[in-house]
Amino acid sequence: MMRAVLILAALTAFAASASAETITKFWNLTKNTVDGLQLAPAGSSDFGPNLCLADPDKSVDYDERLKISGLASGTYDAKLHDVAGRSCSAKSVKVEAGKVFSISEKELSGCTQ
Amino acid sequence: MPHRLAIGALMLLCATVVAAGDAEAYMAFVSNEKGNTVSVIDTDKMAVVATIPVGQRPRGITISKDRKTIFVCTSDADHIEAIDADSMKVVRTLPSGADPELFAPSPDGKYLYVANEDNALVSVLDIDQGAVANEIPVGVEPEGMGVSPDGKWLVATSETTSMAHFIDTDSFQVVDSVLVDTRPRYAEFTPDGKEVWVSSEVGGTVAVIDVATRKILKKISFAVQGVRPETIQAVGISITKDGKTAFISLGPANRVAVVDVASFEVKDYLLVGQRVWHTDLTPDGKYLLTANGESNDVSVIDVGSLKVLKSIPVGELPWGVVIR
Numbered sequence: 001m002m003r004a005v006l007i008l009a010a011l012t013a014f015a016a017s018a019s020a021e022t023i024t025k026f027w028n029l030t031k032n033t034v035d036g037l038q039l040a041p042a043g044s045s046d047f048g049p050n051l052c053l054a055d056p057d058k059s060v061d062y063d064e065r066l067k068i069s070g071l072a073s074g075t076y077d078a079k080l081h082d083v084a085g086r087s088c089s090a091k092s093v094k095v096e097a098g099k100v101f102s103i104s105e106k107e108l109s110g111c112t113q
Numbered sequence: 114m115p116h117r118l119a120i121g122a123l124m125l126l127c128a129t130v131v132a133a134g135d136a137e138a139y140m141a142f143v144s145n146e147k148g149n150t151v152s153v154i155d156t157d158k159m160a161v162v163a164t165i166p167v168g169q170r171p172r173g174i175t176i177s178k179d180r181k182t183i184f185v186c187t188s189d190a191d192h193i194e195a196i197d198a199d200s201m202k203v204v205r206t207l208p209s210g211a212d213p214e215l216f217a218p219s220p221d222g223k224y225l226y227v228a229n230e231d232n233a234l235v236s237v238l239d240i241d242q243g244a245v246a247n248e249i250p251v252g253v254e255p256e257g258m259g260v261s262p263d264g265k266w267l268v269a270t271s272e273t274t275s276m277a278h279f280i281d282t283d284s285f286q287v288v289d290s291v292l293v294d295t296r297p298r299y300a301e302f303t304p305d306g307k308e309v310w311v312s313s314e315v316g317g318t319v320a321v322i323d324v325a326t327r328k329i330l331k332k333i334s335f336a337v338q339g340v341r342p343e344t345i346q347a348v349g350i351s352i353t354k355d356g357k358t359a360f361i362s363l364g365p366a367n368r369v370a371v372v373d374v375a376s377f378e379v380k381d382y383l384l385v386g387q388r389v390w391h392t393d394l395t396p397d398g399k400y401l402l403t404a405n406g407e408s409n410d411v412s413v414i415d416v417g418s419l420k421v422l423k424s425i426p427v428g429e430l431p432w433g434v435v436i437r
Contacts, residue, residue, distance in 0.1 A: 029147075029430075031365065031407075056253070056273060057273070061296070061314075061315075062365070062388075063146075063406070084343075100189065102147075105407075
């Protein structure tokens with residue numbers, strides 16, 4: 001019995017660890033290279049750090065993917081900055097952990113330069 | 114006299130049949146990166162005649178040596194799908210290594226050389242065996258794959274390392290690497306095998322490399338009146354069979370540059386759909402078709418007159434095209 005409990009605990013820990021390492025990918029389908037991407041739970045202003053800093057060249061080209069670790073499934077608002085100097089928002093971006101989510105040009109709003 | 118008339122009528126009939134035979138209809142297969150489909154265009158009707166569901170994120174697309182099979186890299190599915198070109202159905206799935214993006218067949222039809230963007234490898238896929246026969250480490254984010262007409266050289270471009278790697282296909286070893294402009298995306302040999310042309314997306318140039326010496330002979334730059342220079346991003350390359358003309362896709366500049374191969378001179382810029390990625394010529398060299406990523410269409414260019422004839426709507430985010 002004790003052995004079964006230990007195995008279960010180990011499996012639970014493994015599952016939690018695997019979940020924490022789930023890679024979600026942001027697919028940049030805006031018209032420019034993005035060098036700033038911050039996410040906040042939809043409707044809040046709790047924006048996290050710039051996720052683009054995790055990319056080898058700190059930016060995400062058009063049609064490129066950015067790997068994001070540990071992002072939970074949910075609906076997010078996004079703040080984007082691109083190399084052309086634009087700052088834009090994207091509302092209600094649906095994210096499924098471990099999958100690819102895209103933001104396209106037509107989803108951007110309130111762009112300022 | 115009636116006998117002569119009958120012969121004349123027969124000759125006329127034969128001439129009509131021959132003339133009808135001249136008008137060849139080809140099928141263009143277009144990979145739709147976001148739609149997860151391949152659109153099939155009849156080049157005679159200039160319309161989509163079929164849509165084939167495939168795996169996730171289809172990008173690179175090519176044809177087998179016997180021209181019976183279309184291969185497509187389904188990048189997010191981490192494999193290659195084989196489409197029977199007649200039945201237009203996926204008939205086989207082949208391993209490819211992670212995140213296959215572009216590939217090139219060996220001239221003998223035995224291998225597909227596959228760029229694995231995520232793990233900096235070129236996979237050598239034995240088509241008959243359906244197995245990866247070799248893996249060749251290259252620079253970061255490999256993408257463009259060009260094979261010399263004699264099959265001796267494979268050139269892989271690595272986007273982040275900004276290099277064109279020359280791979281000896283006997284030893285499957287990188288024997289030389291040539292630094293090119295930023296983010297090289299595509300490699301295409303001239304039909305005589307003497308030069309390989311490498312496009313650089315961020316650099317906005319095409320490097321013409323002498324295959325024998327691996328020296329850059331010329332860097333071709335592009336300038337389109339009224340278009341911001343940073344939007345001129347060189348990606349796809351097609352060269353006519355006679356080796357005289359190259360067509361360079363310029364991405365978000367929405368243009369295809371027409372380049373004289375001998376002089377490296379840019380002769381014209383043709384306005385096509387939005388964000389043009391890759392192109393292919395019909396086997397008779399009459400038309401060039403371009404996959405336009407943002408406008409979700411394919412432009413048809415008449416090669417003789419250098420006029421854009423038509424835009425054909427296809428699936429979501431068209432990326433690659435190959436014509437049978």
